[in-house]
Amino acid sequence: MPDSLPPLGLLLDVDGPIASPVTRTIRRDSIIADLITLAAANVPIAFITGRSSLFIREQVISPLLAAGLPETMRMYGVCEKGAVWFPITAAGMGTAVVDPSVALPTAAVDAIRSLVHNRFADTMFFDETKQAMVSVEQRTDAADADYAAAAADFNDASFAILTGLGLGVRFGDRVSPDASGAVPFRIDPTIISTDIESVTLDKDHGAERALAFFAESGPLPRVWRSVGDSRSDYLMADHLHTAGYEVAHVDVRPSDGVLDRPYPVIVEGDLIHDAAGASFLSYWVDKLGLRQR
Incomplete structure (x- = not known):
């Protein structure tokens, strides 16, 4: 070199x-x-x-x-x-x-995958290629306005699912610590996707x-x-x-x-x-x- x-x-x-x-x-x-x-x-x-x-x-x-x-x-x-x-x-x-230390628990991954398939498959897809974080992405055949509306609902539903599993999660101004008081994960939306990831990333x-x-x-x-x-x-x-x-x-x-x-x-x-x-x-x-x- x-x-x-x-x-x-x-x-x-x-x-x-x-x-x-x-x-x-x-x-x-x-x-x-x-x-x-x-x-x-x-x-x-x-x-x-x-x-x-x-x-x-x-x-x-x-x-x-x-x-x-x-x-x-x-x-x-x-x-x-x-x-x-x-x-x-x-x-x-x-x-x-x-x-592997930054990956979401398998139960959380499976729950988000099911959420997408059951309620939001017309506007987004679950990215099966991710190895540590969880991501969903706008379908290319979905209108931007339709995706934006669906994504807002998806983000709220994801927050409820993750906190229901006992995970510490941050989403915007909303913070829900886990049983130890920690908040190791966040929900991070973009214009075409939502990432659910470790806060260290x-x-x-x-x-x-x-x-x-x-x-x-x-x-x-x-x-x-x-x-x-x-x-x-x-x-x-x-x-x-x-x-x-x-x-x-x-x-x-x-x-x-x-x-x-x-x-x-x-x-x-x-x-x-x-x-x-x-x-x-x-x-x-x-x-x-x-x-x-």
Whole structure:
């Protein structure tokens, strides 16, 4: 691995800046091409996501492999907000490690699965690919308004089920401790899904794990960018800022509210989601003089 200081490091959420939240795929060829170009230029790239390792393998790594990943690069995946992690090489996804200590009890998983199948199957599906957290996701044939209404009911019903099982759960302003007074789990909705997860999991946890991995293979860049479409994605930049790096966060859905942070927050004009993500990557390929003429 090159000993020279990399010019940039990237921590990337997947849904939104890389994969379209509508199609759930990488639909812009420029994103694939620019990721490969940056990786070949010794830019460490980590995908830090709530998605499962199977989703990342099929929807992110497979198109990167098809386009030709460089033999020498530093690429990493942190899935389920830090519960699952693996290296990515020119041969594809390495062995995934799962942290079983953050998983929900089997009874809770089964109860949520039954809730989805019995009451909400017309608007959402239970994500069977998750290995530690529980997730449900909007069906692609469900209207946004229909899903939003169903998700509100689902979240309330999930809170009731989990607390009924004696689990300590947080959902927004509602907090229900377990018998020991602990609250180890939370319900975390997004625009297309709801995650039920350990409170120890989040994007700052994923960022810490990615930096530790990259540090094993060479010097870390001083300049970093994190990119995401949710307010929780700012936690990646929070970790980098606290660790003393020069960082800015790129918000590809600023309509949800740009957070006040002690580091720059970047928006890509009027572009959002993967259009904004594509613009961001293109900017850095040009800035680093990597564009093929």
